[in-house]
Amino acid sequence: MKLKILPTHLRDKKRYLAFQAVSEYPLERDDVISLVLEASGDLYGACGTSKLGLWVVKVWKYNSSEKKMVKGIIRCNRNEVDAARAVIPTITRFRGKRVVFQTLGISGTIKAATTNFIKLKAADD
Amino acid sequence: MFFDFHLHGDYKLAREAEKLGYHGVALVVHSKDCKKQAETLKDLRKTIIKDGNQDDGNSFSLQLGVEIDAKNPEDLKKQVKKFRKNADILLVHGGNLKINRAATEDPRIDILSHPYRNRYDSGINHVLAVKAAENKVAVEINLKYFLLTRPNQRHRVLNQFQQIVKLHRKYQCPVIITSDASSIYGLRNPRDVMAMAPCFGMKKEETLTAMSAIPQEIMERNKIRDQVIVQGVRLIK
Known part of the structure; x- marks a missing residue:
């Protein structure tokens, strides 16, 4: 039997962090997930990470010959936005190559995060 | 207003920093490079002036800094004398206790860079802190040092901060x-960076001061440095 969904006032409140990452080695969605969670584990430990409620929602790839870039959205707990934001700049290396993560902005919905920070046009897809 | 007073690079890097939201940066060269090629400093200044003038009307400020790597306090004094007039901002490559002490005692120096480098303690104590406050030498919190330390050693760096x-x-x-x-x-x-600062034990206002007010103070002080005779006395031309 499927569990009944929590009433709205009991659900965790969320925020969405839009980010971009430039790397020397092309990144996939799984790589982003492992990088973010590893960095959070290094910074806050298991106990601290559990409170952030981190989740990589979506990742778009913008690879070109000179620059390998991804943009994406990370979900976090509303009360821990600053702590979750602090995780993002601590990511420095991926498979021995350099990588840098930068936050583009914070938003309350995925749609707003996409239109305002990532696609800068319409969030149709 | 955010400032970053320690960038090693050229004009392109400064532009990237501007895109990220910085209002001013300082491009820093090592004192060793200036010794080997005497023209380094002049060339950099020329390109800054040339490229900086291409797009007038924005408030992005570019400073030129020299990071002094001295062997001993006497050497430090010599190099400070040499570079003070040519550079906008003087940084000192800290880490050695004697250098740290000499740097905090010299009002001509703006920033003491990573005094905790290769050390287990923070490299400054209450004596040096008093001296730094008197002479207005800013102690640097170096993000590269924190980010490039191995994760199992990072707690030590955070403790130093x-x-x-x-x-x-x-x-x-x-x-x-x-x-x-x-x-x-x-x-x-x-x-x-502001979000990361609570890890260093800093409050929001302290972070703002460290990233915005202190760099502005340094710029203000360096503008009138030529006119100051002794501390507190200024010759108005």
Whole structure:
């Protein structure tokens, strides 16, 4: 039997962090997930990470010959936005190559995060 | 307003920093490079002036800095004398206790860079903190040093930063946060840095002071440095 969904006032409140990452080695969605969670584990430990409620929602790839870039959205707990934001700049290396993560902005919905920070046009897809 | 007073690079890197939201940066060269090629400093200044003038009307400020790597306090004094007039900002490559002490005692120096380098303690104590506050030498919190340390050693770096912040609270010695980036992979969004500052034990206002007010103070002080005869006395031309 499927569990009944929590009433709205009991659900965790969320925020969405839009980010971009430039790397020397092309990144996939799984790589982003492992990088973010590893960095959070290094910074806050298991106990601290559990409170952030981190989740990589979506990742778009913008690879070109000179620059390998991804943009994406990370979900976090509303009360821990600053702590979750602090995780993002601590990511420095991926498979021995350099990588840098930068936050583009914070938003309350995925749609707003996409239109305002990532696609800068319409969030149709 | 956010400033980053420790970037190793050229004009392109400064532009990238501007895109991320910085209002001013200082491009820093090592004193050793100036010795080998005497023209380094002049060339950099020329390109800054040339490229900077291409797009007038924006408030982005570019400074030129020299990071002094001295062997001993006497050498430090010599180099400070040599570079003070040519550079906008003087940084001292800290880490050695004698150098740290000499740097905090010299009002001509703006920033003491990573006094905790290769050390287990923070490299400054209450004596140096008082001196730094008197002479207005800012103690640097170096993000590259934190980010490129191995994760299992990072607690030590955070502890060093926390010690510095503690001394800053007690003795009001200025603290400045810089990135020490030499490529785009070292640059961070200034607001991300602000979010990271609670890990160093800093409050929001203290972070703002470290990233905005202290660099502005340094710029203001350096504008009138030529006119100052002794501390507190200024000759108006």
